[in-house]
Amino acid sequence: MASTMLWASRVASYLRISVFHRGFSTVLKDLKYADSHEWVKVNGNAATIGITDHAQDHLGDVVYVELPEVGAVVKQGNSFGAVESVKAASDVNSPVSGKVVEVNEELNSSPALVNSCPYKDGWIIKVEMNDAGELKNLMDSEKYLKFCEEEDSQH
Secondary structure (H helix, E strand, O other): OHHHHHHHHHHHHHOOOOOOOOOOOOOOOOOEEOOOOEEEEEEOOEEEEEEOHHHHHHHOOEEEEEOOOOOOEEOOOOEEEEEEEOOOEEEEEOOOOEEEEEEOOHHHHOOOHHHHOOOOOOOOEEEEEOOHHHHHHOEOHHHHHHHHHHHHHOO
C-alpha cells in the first residue's frame, strides 16, 4: 500500500498534479510544537524530533533529508538539517537544546517516510535534552492547530 502511494505520489509530482490533497493536517495531542513546524515527543530527558504533518503537506514529496551527526549539539530554534522536496528546501530547527543521540538512518534511503508517517517512522533525530524548561516555549496541540489555521488563512 505505502509503495503504491509513493509511486502514485511520484507520478503525480512528475505530472504536476495533486493527488492526496487534504484540507486539514493531523496534530497529535501528546506532542509539543515549534512555530517553525517541528514536533517533539518527550520521554524523560529524551526528545524525538520531526517535522509536522502540516509542514510535510506544504513541502510536497520529500526527496532528501539532511541529517546531523550523532554527537552534534543542537540549540532551541537553530537549524540542524534540512528537508528537500520537489517544490522547495526547508531548514529543520530544533525545538529543544541538547545532544543528538540518534538519527533516523532510514531517511537516507526512504526520505518519503517524512510524508507518509511524519509522527512515527518519519522522525528525524533523537536528542538528550539539557534544559526541560525550554518546553514551555513550545505550543501544545490546540495552540499549534490554531497557529496553522491562522498562517494558512494569510496565504
